[in-house]
Amino acid sequence: MSALGRPTSKDVAQEAGVSQSTVSLVLGGKWTGRVSPATARSVRSAAERLGYRPNPAARNLRLGTTRTVLLMVPTLTAPFFGPVYTGAARVAARHGFGVVVATWPDDTNGPVEDACPGPPSYTPPDGPFASPDEAIDGVLASSMAVEALARFRETPAVMLDSGPSIPAGPTPRGARPGAPGPGDHGPGDHGPHGAGLVPTVDFGVAEGMRGIAEHLAGLGHRRIGHVAAAVDQWTFRARARALAAAVAAVPGGVLSRSMCAIDATSAKNAAGRLLDRADRPTALVCDDDLIAAGAYKAARARGLDIPGDLSVTGFDDVLLATALEPELTTVRLPAEELGAQGMTALLELLSGRRPAPRVLPGELIIRGSTAPPRT
Amino acid sequence: MSALGRPTSKDVAQEAGVSQSTVSLVLGGKWTGRVSPATARSVRSAAERLGYRPNPAARNLRLGTTRTVLLMVPTLTAPFFGPVYTGAARVAARHGFGVVVATWPDDTNGPVEDACPGPPSYTPPDGPFASPDEAIDGVLASSMAVEALARFRETPAVMLDSGPSIPAGPTPRGARPGAPGPGDHGPGDHGPHGAGLVPTVDFGVAEGMRGIAEHLAGLGHRRIGHVAAAVDQWTFRARARALAAAVAAVPGGVLSRSMCAIDATSAKNAAGRLLDRADRPTALVCDDDLIAAGAYKAARARGLDIPGDLSVTGFDDVLLATALEPELTTVRLPAEELGAQGMTALLELLSGRRPAPRVLPGELIIRGSTAPPRT
DNA sequence: AAGGCGGAGTAATACGTATGACTTCATCGT
DNA sequence: ACGATGAAGTCATACGTATTACTCCGCCTT
Structure with missing residues (x-):
């Protein structure tokens, strides 16, 4: 029995009457x-009988x-x-890997009284991440964590939802989402792990946004408003760019834009600004x-019926x-x-292969919030 | 350098010119x-310089x-x-503990193609839980996992949101939520870890529900409908029981109930049944x-205005x-x-103390979905 | 001067597993 | 008949840390 x-x-x-080495071999x-x-066979049955599980630490x-x-x-x-965690953990478990999670520290907000002393920890977390102090084989990093990824220069990493290659760094202050500036995410960029060496998995947000635009255009909409997230991430830049391109391709198509934070109140205000235009x-x-x-909320506050007076679409489902x-009519992203x-890509990387970039298509889900415009 | x-x-x-033992001691x-x-001092500075962190596995x-x-x-x-995870992980990290998550396996739904071979795992997960095959010091178990907790008879455990003591087992088939049957969760019950030995942390759902009832009664409501979750968990039984008691205490108070699954469509139907009554x-x-x-949705489908024609309250926030x-007017549960x-309770338990039961009060959040009834 | 004592540190070992080196023994080829 | 071969195992060791038992040394006591 172990400790x-x-x-x-x-x-x-x-139990099986053999040596420890043999057990390990079998x-x-x-x-x-x-x-x-x-x-x-006898070793396996002995292990079964005792309910043996190897100590992963050892x-x-x-x-x-x-x-x-x-x-x-x-x-x-x-x-x-x-869901991202769920999917990752499932695949990992299937290959005998565990997953630990690190979250941005300001994720915490509630006051916590923990007077519990417990054993002392002489390795206080110091980095930007509140992470368990684990030894790690690899890192799966969401796009928001690009700069934190730099802490793991030596560690195999896969980026999620960060665009087809890692941006060289934070976009300059003045950069506007949607502006298809040269070198925005071109293949020449150098990520923190070297020239495009970090494998990526992305959503096909551009195709999804194009699907939305074509759906609306097909219903007869021409004046389209974009309530855009003021967040400097590849996915939102890609959404804005794809929408702009798709609307431009519609004869008579006109796009107006209003920016907001990702919360209902800010979004209500931003949408209101668009609805109050002439x-x-x-x-x-x-x-x-x-x-x-x-x-x-903005539509209801103005007495506008959805979808009669106004069609609305979302993203993510x-x-x-x-x-x-x-x-809500929206695009389902398979989180x-x-x-x-x-x-899967990370495990491939760990086993020495170079995973191909993956793109997961979004799916247009048409529900009740879109209809032809009132004539 | 380690492997x-x-x-x-x-x-x-x-680096410090001492023996390994000394480093460990310091x-x-x-x-x-x-x-x-x-x-x-010199050991500590050497550790600092090298960025040393002890290998937790070793x-x-x-x-x-x-x-x-x-x-x-x-x-x-x-x-x-x-949020439950977030709070748990934060406290754990502060004491040098890591958290691994086990979820019910049918949490998975998306098809996954993972042709990645990777190293073989000879410890296939077998229990009801899809869990990383970890060696564990303790278990923090949500109420839904009571029976799975039996797998950890020897392991210190804390139950979350399971009521002031562990139920002896699944409630019999015919039991109706809200029926304050004798022995429902009385202190004489024996949990899987022995007579009431499993510490618990719960929400004050009864007080929260009473707050809602009193808020509505104060506005003048007398005929109250309860759209109840048909889920056999302590928290929902407690909600039903508290609501019934609170409404009974209101002169002229009448309570009707309709059951549903926890999804918007089922809830819409259940609410509709109440709204269609004479x-x-x-x-x-x-x-x-x-x-x-x-x-x-049910209210809108019947042309009823919220809160003018109908007040609605939620739970959880x-x-x-x-x-x-x-x-939505609701009760905020500090998840x-x-x-x-x-x-915190689990860490106390691990350090040999016996944590007192904790109850976290819910907070009534009054928003726009409740108003006096139309006369 | 012999013995004792406390301070400062080190050697040795245990934890549980995986693996390269080694042993044992029967069989095979010539 | 004798070495070579191969199958079936075992031995010994390494991994990185925590801890117990020990050493070494200077100083104090009697």
Whole structure:
């Protein structure tokens, strides 16, 4: 029995009447030609009987691997990142890996009284991340964590939702989302891990946004408003750029834009600004579902019926989308699949291969918030 | 340098010109009277210079502790459990503990193609939980996981949101939520860890629900409908019981109930059944915010104005509550604090003390969805 | 001067697993 | 008949840390 109260490989060896090495060989699967099938069977049955599970910590010591990867996300409180974790953890578990999560520290807000002393920890977390002090084999990093990724220069990493290559750094202050500036994310960029060496998994946000624009155009909309998230991330830049291009391709298409933070109140104000213009748009394209909820409020406050007087679209398809009335036309981004594919890419990277970039298509979900414009 | 590329205590020893033991003593903090202050200083500065962090796996081996706890939740996809994790992980990190998450396996739904071979894992997960195969010091278990907790008979555990004592087992089939049957959760019950030995952290849902009832009664409501979650959990039984008691205490108070699953469509139907009765309620009390969103839909479908014709209340105060129009009157449950307090209790338990039961009060948040009934 | 004592530090070992080096023994080829 | 071959295992060791037992040394006591 180990100090943790679990049976060890030595216990199994005794039970099976063999040596500890043999147990390790059999259970490690590398015994062909070294252990007879009969012995292997008896070892396995002994392990089964005792409910033996190898101590991962001890295994790590020798192997120089922790079979643990770090998932860096800004928060688990937002609705989007839970599924990302779920997908990543599922794939990881299937390969015997564990996942620890690091979140941006200002994720915390509630006051906590923890007078519990507990054993002393002489390794206070110091970096920008509130992360468990783990030894890590690799990092799966959400786009918001680009600069924090620099702490892991030596560690294999995969970026999620950060664009087809890692941006060289934070976009300059004055840069406007949607401005297709040269070198915005060109293949010549050098990420923190070297020239384009960090594998990426992305959503096909451009195609998704184009789908929305074509859906609206097909319904007859021409004056389109964009309630855009004022967040400097690749995904929002890509959304803005794709929408601008798609509307420009529609004869008579006109696009107006208003920026907001990602919360319902700010979105309500931004949408209101568009609705109060003389040439009021007949449709509002929102950068995500929560922003669309704000747009609903702005419309209701002005007595506008959705979708009769105003069509509204969202992005992401979180739970909220079907809770709204009418239900929201949006683009479903497979968040769980993002985590799963990201983890798959990371595991490939860890096993020495160079994973190909992946792009997960979004799916246009047409619900009740879009209709032809009133003539 | 370790196999993982990090400096080891031996590296620090060499840098400081002392032995590895001395490094361990100094950094472990138990060196008073054994190491001179000057040496201690030089060791610490060497550790600083090299960026040394002890390898937790190696430390565990000797100590018989993994400094890791397991958080069992049904899912991280639902909006409620992300904050629970956040709070738990924050407190854990502060004491040098890591948190691994186990979720109910049917949390997975998306198809995943993972042709990645990776190293073989000879410990396939077998239990009901899709959990990382970790060695664990303790378990923090959400109420939905009562029966799974039985797998950890020997492990210190804290239950979250499961009522003041662990129920003896699943409630019998025929049991109706709200029926204050004898022995429902009486102090005589024996949990899986023995007679009431599992510490608990709960929300004050009864007080919260009473607050809602009194708020509505104060506005003048008498005919109240309860759109109840058909989920066999302590928290929902407690909500139903508290509401029934509070309404009974109001002169002329009448309560009707309709059950639904926790999704907007099912809730819409259940709310609709109440609204179609001859003695239509003037207020609908919903078991959570998502159900309230369904109630909004039912009301709109019948041309009822909220809050003019119908008051609606939710429970939990998730993001959705402020995205609805009008914003939802609800009870805020401090989910992050639940995780934090639960982890604090678990750490107390691990250090040999017996934590007192904790109850976190809910807070009534009055927004725009409640008003006096139309006369 | 012999013995004792406390301060400062080191050597040695245990934890549980994985693996390269080694042993044992039967069979095979010549 | 005798070394070579290969199968079936075991031995010994390394991984990085925490801790116990020990050494060394200077100083004090008697």
